[in-house]
Ligand SMILES: NC(=O)c1ccc[n+]([C@@H]2O[C@H](COP(=O)([O-])OP(=O)(O)OC[C@H]3O[C@@H](n4cnc5c(N)ncnc54)[C@H](O)[C@@H]3O)[C@@H](O)[C@H]2O)c1
């Protein structure tokens with residue numbers, strides 16, 4: 001018998017797979033309800049209201065699985081759960097359609113002043129001239145983030161006769177062509193769109209992706225929507241641009257702090273809002289509840305789950321043997337995703353040396369989880385890695401080779417984009433640890449950890465001194481520095497490690513040095 005605590009409002013009908021399980025006892029109460037004995041709970045089901053903190057998990061020593069009936073797991077301390085060996089699962093696609101439809105409803109409402117006109121009529125007014133709207137037909141819609149929800153919005157926008165421009169670093173040309181959208185840069189979207197809607201996860205890269213600098217580039221009168229996560233559009237900067245009349249209208253379903261309370265944007269008539277209702281339909285709630293309920297049941301039946309966010313589905317024994325290679329595979333994937341700025345359509349992995357005796361398929365999945373990290377809202381792990389790559393149109397190839405480049409073992413991964421290919425090779429050396437030994441055509445040797453800076457430069461006397469000078473002037477301590485080159489006087493690279501990431505200003509000063517070809521921070 002296992003006890004399941006359903007702590008948030010989750011569709012009862014969707015819980016059927018668990019209600020139907022004679023081994024399961026369902027308790028529908030808040031986590032702080034004095035009647036709940038947290039110590040005996042084995043599964044916790046939540047939406048976004050319950051904050052699943054490390055402290056809460058500490059009170060639940062028997063907790064095996066946390067299920068989020070929805071996509072975002074921002075209310076769950078996933079690293080803490082992983083550390084405690086608790087599996088976290090979500091329902092990644094059950095509310096896609098509802099959220100896309102809600103975004104579309106917000107867009108239409110915004111263009112036709114529906115909420116404002118509605119309130120006006122309810123106040124016994126009849127101001128037909130005040131609420132003249134704008135058609136969607138023929139307008140340019142810019143979509144930032146072309147995953148599940150972004151793609152559904154694009155389909156609907158095309159039916160409405162809109163031209164769809166999209167920006168998503170993961171989107172390949174083939175997929176864009178299939179969806180009939182124009183894949184372009186963020187700048188183009190800012191400059192050409194009449195309406196911009198964001199559908200990325202909230203990551204360090206996407207936080208404030210639409211900020212003052214971006215707003216400056218938009219058309220006067222542009223409409224902006226955020227039905228993804230608060231903070232993707234910087235709220236303070238947005239308020240400035242609504243106040244000065246540059247932004248013609250805003251629709252928000254999500255806020256940096258929810259509920260937003262007294263918020264500067266709320267006082268404007270052309271800002272329309274909903275209280276995080278994207279997924280609030282009967283259908284979406286039934287879908288997400290059914291998905292997680294089925295997964296929890298599957299887990300307690302001893303079978304692997306398919307939407308696990310944090311844990312590998314292999315035995316502890318194998319896990320221990322494979323662990324060092326697992327880490328380096330993940331780091332290689334993550335280095336690739338931070339270095340390759342274009343859409344990737346192929347990832348080929350070559351294993352050589354002693355690593356070939358292990359379950360390399362598992363390592364391939366670990367590499368993919370590193371590759372997708374920070375890019376998409378679903379944390380990709382070994383369970384869902386291949387499916388995610390397939391969904392994103394990325395071909396994954398794996399082969400075994402005898403060429404280990406002089407190392408006992410070697411994992412080499414090449415990412416192919418539209419224009420370029422980028423290869424990273426790593427190895428694990430006993431008593432020494434993981435090393436990256438090859439980066440984009442250059443032999444090198446560095447520890448893949450912490451705050452790194454990968455610099456491509458010309459091999460000229462003084463270049464290291466110039467870099468050192470800029471960093472020294474800013475009191476930045478270089479923890480380690482490795483250099484690599486192909487031939488004297490030609491192209492070269494250096495990889496530096498710091499105790500903390502460099503600021504935009506420091507990066508730009510380095511980038512402005514004569515000998516520097518490009519700089520690329522890598523945070524692992
Ligand atoms: N309002 C709601 O109730 C509600 C409901 C469901 C999902 N959401 C949110 O909507 C968002 C999208 O969800 P989804 O299911 O489509 O996720 P998804 O993972 O399928 O898609 C996200 C897309 O964003 C892209 N992306 C990542 N970083 C980017 C960047 N820097 N620039 C441009 N694109 C980038 C990814 O490549 C991916 O294609 C998430 O933030 C999710 O939490 C909100």
Ligand SMILES: O=C(O)CC[C@@H](O)C(=O)O
Pocket residue numbers: 047048069070071072073095276278279280
């Ligand atoms: O209504 C909810 O549970 C929030 C849904 C949404 O933000 C998600 O991440 O799935």
